[in-house]
Amino acid sequence: MSENQKAATRKKIAHVIMWIVLFALFICFIFPFILVIINVFKSKGDITSDPLAIIGAHGFTFKNFPEAMKKMNFLTVFGNSLIITVSATILTIIFSSMTAFVFVRNGRWKLCTIMFSLMIASMVIPFQVLMVPLVSVYGPVLNSRITLILMHVGFSVSMAVFMFHGSIKTNIPLELEEAATIDGCNRWQTYWKIVFPLLKPTIATVGIINAMAYWNDYLLPSLVLKKKALYTIPIATQAFYGTYSTDIGLIMAALVLAMLPILILYVFLQRYIVEGVTSGAVKG
Amino acid sequence: MKQNKLSYKVGQYLMFGGPGTLLFLAVVIVPFVYGLYLTFTSWDGVSATKELVGFQNFADAFTDGDYWWAMLRTVIYSAIAVVLINIVSFALAYLVTQGIKGQNFFRAGFFVPNLIGGIVLGYVWKFVFNRAFVAIFGTTSLLATTEGAMFALIMVSVWQYAGYMMLIYVAGFMSVSKDVQEAAKIDGCTSAQAMRHVTIPLMRSSFVQCIFLSITRCFVVYDVNLSLTNGDPFKSSVMASMHVYNQAFTYKNYGLGQSEAVILFVVCAIVGVTQVLIGKRGEVEA
Numbered sequence: 259m260s261e262n263q264k265a266a267t268r269k270k271i272a273h274v275i276m277w278i279v280l281f282a283l284f285i286c287f288i289f290p291f292i293l294v295i296i297n298v299f300k301s302k303g304d305i306t307s308d309p310l311a312i313i314g315a316h317g318f319t320f321k322n323f324p325e326a327m328k329k330m331n332f333l334t335v336f337g338n339s340l341i342i343t344v345s346a347t348i349l350t351i352i353f354s355s356m357t358a359f360v361f362v363r364n365g366r367w368k369l370c371t372i373m374f375s376l377m378i379a380s381m382v383i384p385f386q387v388l389m390v391p392l393v394s395v396y397g398p399v400l401n402s403r404i405t406l407i408l409m410h411v412g413f414s415v416s417m418a419v420f421m422f423h424g425s426i427k428t429n430i431p432l433e434l435e436e437a438a439t440i441d442g443c444n445r446w447q448t449y450w451k452i453v454f455p456l457l458k459p460t461i462a463t464v465g466i467i468n469a470m471a472y473w474n475d476y477l478l479p480s481l482v483l484k485k486k487a488l489y490t491i492p493i494a495t496q497a498f499y500g501t502y503s504t505d506i507g508l509i510m511a512a513l514v515l516a517m518l519p520i521l522i523l524y525v526f527l528q529r530y531i532v533e534g535v536t537s538g539a540v541k542g
Numbered sequence: 543m544k545q546n547k548l549s550y551k552v553g554q555y556l557m558f559g560g561p562g563t564l565l566f567l568a569v570v571i572v573p574f575v576y577g578l579y580l581t582f583t584s585w586d587g588v589s590a591t592k593e594l595v596g597f598q599n600f601a602d603a604f605t606d607g608d609y610w611w612a613m614l615r616t617v618i619y620s621a622i623a624v625v626l627i628n629i630v631s632f633a634l635a636y637l638v639t640q641g642i643k644g645q646n647f648f649r650a651g652f653f654v655p656n657l658i659g660g661i662v663l664g665y666v667w668k669f670v671f672n673r674a675f676v677a678i679f680g681t682t683s684l685l686a687t688t689e690g691a692m693f694a695l696i697m698v699s700v701w702q703y704a705g706y707m708m709l710i711y712v713a714g715f716m717s718v719s720k721d722v723q724e725a726a727k728i729d730g731c732t733s734a735q736a737m738r739h740v741t742i743p744l745m746r747s748s749f750v751q752c753i754f755l756s757i758t759r760c761f762v763v764y765d766v767n768l769s770l771t772n773g774d775p776f777k778s779s780v781m782a783s784m785h786v787y788n789q790a791f792t793y794k795n796y797g798l799g800q801s802e803a804v805i806l807f808v809v810c811a812i813v814g815v816t817q818v819l820i821g822k823r824g825e826v827e828a
Contacts, residue, residue: 356561
């Protein structure tokens, strides 16, 4: 065997070993999810007597789902989460990209530099510092989806403006806008017809990161939405756990219901989500 | 020219930046400033008057033993979790950039915990610790003991964030050009040496970033803390963030809670900024 062949064989063996290690790690990573999934099809008694059995002593059962759905008010809760996430994400994209546009193109105006610096500086403030005053200032308008949506947007603006700022500065040539102006577009038309469509990759990144954050956020929604009819999935899960903590079968079903929507989405949009999160993290 | 008129500038700013700026000021800057004012009052969250008490809240915060225990716990938890998160995620990133079959599948798989909110993850693990591990190992649940609860929190955090940090390290690995690594090997480096002396120094910015992100997230951990341990047993796993929440919203000491939040913010900012400054100083270029 020549040296080259030996090296190739060694590489192959190394790859097999690494694959096995990766696979083992992968199993460890998804072990909690597997466990929840095998237990969701068991009755309460079967889960308690043997949480590890793949099929419970009394066989498969689907009855945890409808009961949990009803008690958790799942359709309403899911609808709330969806409305809040979608509207807040769209508003974040529109408002932040417009703000970033005025910042980049008018970099010499004092108001723009001051406001941009203020936004950058504010990114270090953790939510915990803002929650008490936020609740006391906006006490009268709490318990409304619109309030929560606008608050979500307000908290994401600085980070999103920062990302759009970089993208407009490096990717949109000024000549393009000048050409549009000569052709008779005003600033507003130039922005919507020329600049905004060219921002697609950043829009995707900002959209994905924020949509995930809004969907999963617990602390802010729990402070704003106190009425049961307005609950989002994380708050409803928490409330459900508090009420039915002994009924473990129902809990399993609630957890699966809470995880399912985003996991289904991930199966289809996996590439975009991974790319979006990576470029968002690396730029941020 | 009309471009230089103040009214034109203000008009342009409001047309494009108006809504974004307004919301930003309304939910970040106004509460931040108002929060600083609250630290000087003894407000209970209900009464109409907010009595000014000077620095009393900060004095109380410094003598609030529970708060400093929570803070100490948070520092210990963060220190261990940050180190482990970065070791695990770096190792994962290394393994999934070696051209192994199905590496994209593995990348996607390790990222799954990040898709799901901390509240749900905490309950999933609560089940694993309380039922499955008890059935497998035949011992009492880790969550029932003081050290065990902390250990569980660290473990879940590592599991939760490793996939996310892995993506950043993967981007780091990809950014190190193959040429430099091959040059090192031709010059006689073993793979391990090339990793230690070439790849890792060139990935310094990834390390700075991952460590910064993991520190800032661990310091204000709340969701997982609430759902996994809820501070139990005997309040031995209450982290700083949860303590602040309880101080303000459960015990209605808004002023004191806010002061403690501000102190938490200052500590967190100092740690984060120091780490970035130290990290940036030694950055190298290929």
